[in-house]
Amino acid sequence: MPVLALLLAVVTACDDGTGTRVERTAPSTGQSAAQPPAGPHPLFKKQVRDQVSAAHSVTEKTGSAHFVSTLVYGSAKGDIVQRDEGDQDYTTQSASAEHTFLMPAAHPASLLEDLNEDTRKSRQSLIVADGDVLHHTSSGRWLRYSSAAGSEFAKKADEMLSHSGEAAPYRTPLSDILAELSAENAPKVQPDGTRRYTEKINRQSVGQLLPDALRAAIWQENKDGPTTQAPLTVDVDAKGRVTRIEANLDGVLPVLKKNAASHLPGVRTLRAQYTLTHFGRAIPAPAPVGATVDDAEKLLVALQDMKPGTCADSKDTGMKVKQLARPVDCGKRHDLRVFGQVAIDEPADGDEEQQADSIAMDECGRKYDSMPAGWRSDTIDNGYYTQRSDLSTLGDTLKGAYTCYFLTP
Incomplete structure (x- = not known):
């Protein structure tokens, strides 16, 4: 079997032996990292509608970032959480990530199908490299879904291949929305210099944030309106980097509860969030680890x-x-x-x-x-x-x- 030539290893984070994450820091420039820049970033002089897209470009130019993407179904029975976390390199268009899902035992199993999950607790390791997506199997091997696969296979493997994105190396629904967002409202300046943009997304964008079954529940509504739209918040720090994007989906819960097969019993809140940190630090690099890779199209x-x-x-x-x-x-x-x-x-x-x-x-x-x-x-x-x-x-x-x-x- 071929030896994996491009597994991703995060070179800026390690374990100090105590289980504590230790970050390597950039060499000192003589200025405290806590100090704000001398003035606002030039992008804030652009027209408001162009500022978020400009911030997206600034973020890419940092080279890399640590990301966390979550979809949280809030409930008194315990939150249900779908989460993707990892590091992505905008220069090489590569990423490594862990996808996890957790649904507390108090929730009925009937919810799983609506959430596109098959078990209450799961963890999946993924790598994105050159458009390919690799899944770490239980045997320790890697299964490669190639971007060069035949069209019929690629269509059926879309669930995996869609992890490779254009707006970000590791595709998430909010990273896609971010890349296309044109702000309509002037941002509010926070004490630390962060600009906070508050916008509204339509039914189509709301559907992007949801699993297939819940997306279908949204589309059962015949028109776009308050029950299918959601407020969206985007934070851009003083250096012009996007640090957080969040959609409050509470307003669409009545529609989901009405149309979804499970009716989402016990779910009271619904939030989608995407955060970016450690810019320019967590750079994935080739790491020959002797692992073997199987071609999904052949297997x-x-x-x-x-x-x-x-x-x-x-x-x-x-x-x-x-x-x-x-x-x-x-x-x-x-x-x-x-x-x-x-x-x-x-x-x-x-x-x-x-x-x-x-x-x-x-x-x-x-x-x-x-x-x-x-x-x-x-x-x-x-x-x-x-x-x-x-x-x-x-x-x-x-x-x-x-x-x-x-x-x-």
Whole structure:
């Protein structure tokens, strides 16, 4: 197997042996780091609408930054937190990150599907390099999703490839919004010289911040308005660097609670935040560690291309949506089994997704009832699932493709 030539190592942070993060500091310039600059950064002389985009450019020119991106569902039962944290190098367009998710036990498991998660607690290590995204597997190997992959594979691997961004090396929803933001309101100057911009984002931008199921819940509202918009705050420090961007999504919670399948029980607040610190310090660098890398396009197969009876491992792909998996012998560890494929070719009638999903569920149900008894004994919950791989309407005809599968112990 090839040896990983470009794993990212943060060269400015280390452990001093006590578990304490120690940062290397830049050489002294004779001026206290706490002192504000002599005057406001030149970007603040630009027209207000151009200041945030100018600050985004200044941030990139620092070379690198430590980032934390969070989506927090506030609740008296304990906050549910989706978090990405790591270091990114704007010069080499590379990044290393940890994605974590935590949902306290007091929340019902029915929430997981709406949040695009499959377990209450998870951690994932990722690397972005040259447009490729690498996922650290449980075996210690790395699985590379290449930006040069074929179009069909790339479409199914979008969940992974989308971690590589243009607005920032490691893509987050708020980094994308930041790059496109044109301020309408003059900022308020804070005591430390920070400029705080307060804007409003529309339904489309709000949807970018949410998992797929909740984005769909937002789009069920037929118009943009107060219930689908959200206030956005951007902080630019005295040196012209973006340090924080936050969206207060409390105002859209009633819509989410009404339209989401789980209705988000117990969730009282919803905040998305993206912070940047340690500018120019945490520079990822090549670190030959002897790890091996597998090519995801060669190792994984689309569920729609698997024959009935195929067993597969989908847990170590880095993906939550079960579009791709690694076929394995059914005598080895696996977490799903495909038992059928469904092709839809029906007259369109109303909501195409709802109609197609319903047809697929019924067809898979018939296949499930007639599959070999030996397969059924392998199910974890005596139930089955469908995975859509294609859906379109041609004239008055609804066409689609679905895979029928069940989970295994």
